[in-house]
Amino acid sequence: MNVYDLATGPLVWLAFALCLGGLSVRTALFLRLARERDKPVFTGFEPRWAGLSILHWLLPLNVTALESPWVTLAGFLFHAGLLLVGFLGLGHAVFWNQAWGLNWWSIPDGLSDVLTLASLAAVLFFALRRLVRPEVKALTSAGDWLALALAAAPMLTGYLTAHGYGDPETMFLIHVCSGCALIAAIPFTRLSHALFFFLSRAVTGSDFGKRQVGAW
Amino acid sequence: MKRTLPFDVVSPMTVMAEAFREGRLKLKKHHYTEPVTFQDSCNFVRNGGNFKDARLLMGQVAGDFREMHPGGVHTYCCGSGGGHGLMSEYKKLRLATAKAKAEAIRRTGAKVVVVACHNCEDGIRDCVKEYGLDCEVHLLSNYLAEAVELGGAS
Amino acid sequence: MALDTIKISETLAAKWGARLGMWLEICARCGLCAKGCHFFQSDPRPEHVPAYRLKPLRQVLAAKGNISEADMAALVDTVYGTCTMCQRCTMYCPHGINIAFMVRATRALAVSVGLTPKGLASGLANALEMGNNLSITAEEYQETLDWQLEEVQEEMPEAACPVDQEGVRSMVTFHPRDIKFYPGNLYSYLKLYNAMGEDFTFTSQGWDSTNIGLFAGDDAAAGTLAGRVVAAGERLKVQRVVTAE
Numbered sequence: 001m002n003v004y005d006l007a008t009g010p011l012v013w014l015a016f017a018l019c020l021g022g023l024s025v026r027t028a029l030f031l032r033l034a035r036e037r038d039k040p041v042f043t044g045f046e047p048r049w050a051g052l053s054i055l056h057w058l059l060p061l062n063v064t065a066l067e068s069p070w071v072t073l074a075g076f077l078f079h080a081g082l083l084l085v086g087f088l089g090l091g092h093a094v095f096w097n098q099a100w101g102l103n104w105w106s107i108p109d110g111l112s113d114v115l116t117l118a119s120l121a122a123v124l125f126f127a128l129r130r131l132v133r134p135e136v137k138a139l140t141s142a143g144d145w146l147a148l149a150l151a152a153a154p155m156l157t158g159y160l161t162a163h164g165y166g167d168p169e170t171m172f173l174i175h176v177c178s179g180c181a182l183i184a185a186i187p188f189t190r191l192s193h194a195l196f197f198f199l200s201r202a203v204t205g206s207d208f209g210k211r212q213v214g215a216w
Numbered sequence: 217m218k219r220t221l222p223f224d225v226v227s228p229m230t231v232m233a234e235a236f237r238e239g240r241l242k243l244k245k246h247h248y249t250e251p252v253t254f255q256d257s258c259n260f261v262r263n264g265g266n267f268k269d270a271r272l273l274m275g276q277v278a279g280d281f282r283e284m285h286p287g288g289v290h291t292y293c294c295g296s297g298g299g300h301g302l303m304s305e306y307k308k309l310r311l312a313t314a315k316a317k318a319e320a321i322r323r324t325g326a327k328v329v330v331v332a333c334h335n336c337e338d339g340i341r342d343c344v345k346e347y348g349l350d351c352e353v354h355l356l357s358n359y360l361a362e363a364v365e366l367g368g369a370s
Numbered sequence: 371m372a373l374d375t376i377k378i379s380e381t382l383a384a385k386w387g388a389r390l391g392m393w394l395e396i397c398a399r400c401g402l403c404a405k406g407c408h409f410f411q412s413d414p415r416p417e418h419v420p421a422y423r424l425k426p427l428r429q430v431l432a433a434k435g436n437i438s439e440a441d442m443a444a445l446v447d448t449v450y451g452t453c454t455m456c457q458r459c460t461m462y463c464p465h466g467i468n469i470a471f472m473v474r475a476t477r478a479l480a481v482s483v484g485l486t487p488k489g490l491a492s493g494l495a496n497a498l499e500m501g502n503n504l505s506i507t508a509e510e511y512q513e514t515l516d517w518q519l520e521e522v523q524e525e526m527p528e529a530a531c532p533v534d535q536e537g538v539r540s541m542v543t544f545h546p547r548d549i550k551f552y553p554g555n556l557y558s559y560l561k562l563y564n565a566m567g568e569d570f571t572f573t574s575q576g577w578d579s580t581n582i583g584l585f586a587g588d589d590a591a592a593g594t595l596a597g598r599v600v601a602a603g604e605r606l607k608v609q610r611v612v613t614a615e
Contacts, residue, residue, distance in 0.1 A: 031388075037386070038387035038388040040389075041389060053466065057464055057466070062464075063462060064462050064463075134416055135401050135416045136401040138422065139401055140399055141399065144399050147398075190395065190398065200467065203466070204466030216460070
């Protein structure tokens with residue numbers, strides 16, 4: 001087995017196992033802790049408000065979208081590029097199909113390029129914001145840079161691979177490895193918001209909804 | 217600490233608006249003519265759901281009601297919440313950061329700010345004084361009591 | 371007096387919960403909450419960004435409660451001085467992080483080692499000792515009620531001021547200042563409740579429904595204070611308790 005096979009075989013398995021296993025464990029631990037010592041998480045739960053809250057923030061139907069339109073736009077472009085290309089990019093779709101026999105929609109390469117570049121532009125915007133805006137700069141810690149780098153690396157190397165920049169095999173290998181790092185890191189870093197976004201919005205949405213504030 | 221209570225806990229605005237809706241509380245329509253705004257309190261409006269109640273009561277007695285922006289559930293705190301009314305050690309900072317609220321009040325052009333919370337009463341009074349706003353501050357109960365139509369309840 | 375860091379870590383452990391951990395972890399330090407805060411909107415300094423108020427808690431956690439007196443003083447200034455727990459920032463946070471909830475938990479750390487700011491601490495002590503935070507005596511209370519009833523009766527001769535009446539619909543509570551500084555407010559309450567024909571009563575015990583314990587982040591005190599109002603409501607078998615304005 002060469003490096004290439006290792007990267008696209010066991011490494012990807014390992015990354016997904018860590019990601020899904022990690023998220024399952026974290027969900028279980030969260031629910032256990034909530035049951036033991038944070039009862040309002042359950043007693044206050046209101047499915048309608050939880051659902052609406054999640055919806056209002058998955059779509060730009062919230063006050064922040066109005067008051068901070070640029071950050072919101074960047075946020076959406078960033079996540080759209082990451083998730084759409086990650087799951088549906090043609091190269092990825094072929095890989096899912098060959099590796100696990102999964103068959104779903106794919107998006108054409110041209111669109112993937114646009115999404116990736118927009119997403120990278122958003123990364124750049126976020127990075128600059130962290131450096132330039134004093135109030136954001138003061139909050140920023142090493143973990144924030146790590147999260148940004150973890151997300152940017154596979155997108156950048158993916159784009160470079162697709163367009164033949166650098167040594168194709170090396171670039172591709174870096175792409176796969178950085179992609180695996182991103183996936184594996186989700187449960188163990190701030191990226192866990194992939195899961196906790198929903199739990200947190202459910203808690204807060206229920207709380208604010210009950211008080212007739214609306215879908216927060 | 218959490219347990220189910222054998223009674224409901226309601227705010228004065230809930231009680232008054234309910235009585236008004238049921239026709240038990242008669243208030244003189246547009247009793248006041250001066251421009252007036254309402255300080256939505258964090259406790260009662262953002263966290264207590266009294267927005268509609270407040271508008272119902274104010275709309276009845278105020279001939280020239282002005283909304284504050286931001287207001288409603290997006291209201292800025294009066295500055296006196298979270299114990300700030302009692303913490304003299306932070307008073308300077310509290311007054312300095314009441315600027316956003318002062319500007320919101322100033323933009324309404326109101327001559328009266330009605331408050332429905334004792335914390336807000338202090339916060340808004342201090343804010344009005346600190347920023348030289350030409351406004352009186354009245355507690356909602358007092359504002360409504362003066363506009364009560366007597367003999368209407370029987 | 372040295373800082374009782376053992377007490378801090380015990381309180382920290384007692385306060386730890388699912389929401390606290392989740393919110394500390396997922397805060398992206400994006401700063402969007404700044405739009406939600408009147409401290410920042412009035413005076414845009416980094417320390418006025420709501421997310422900044424989580425810093426002391428992170429620091430205490432990282433040090434497992436073992437933090438210096440200077441850091442503890444900074445914690446007090448941050449969570450008492452720069453936050454009114456109004457919850458506006460939560461409405462601006464994409465993750466819906468309840469900063470006020472975390473601030474209250476952090477305040478509890480200060481309470482546990484007796485660092486409650488003195489204004490709050492003395493108000494709380496009054497409330498616990500005297501039954502209300504302005505040290506009003508039972509006589510003073512009843513006299514003020516009687517006096518204001520007389521005033522109202524000039525306008526509404528049939529007006530009544532029931533106290534400790536059992537089985538009525540609403541038990542009406544006060545802010546102590548209504549009695550001590552603004553008796554005119556009582557006049558208005560009496561006028562309104564009589565005018566609307568509400569089946570109501572005042573209470574001689576547990577009439578102060580303000581809760582400085584909640585502000586201070588002192589759970590035990592908050593429980594005691596709330597418990598008195600609850601006891602009054604239960605004793606009078608009312609259907610609802612009306613809070614102070």
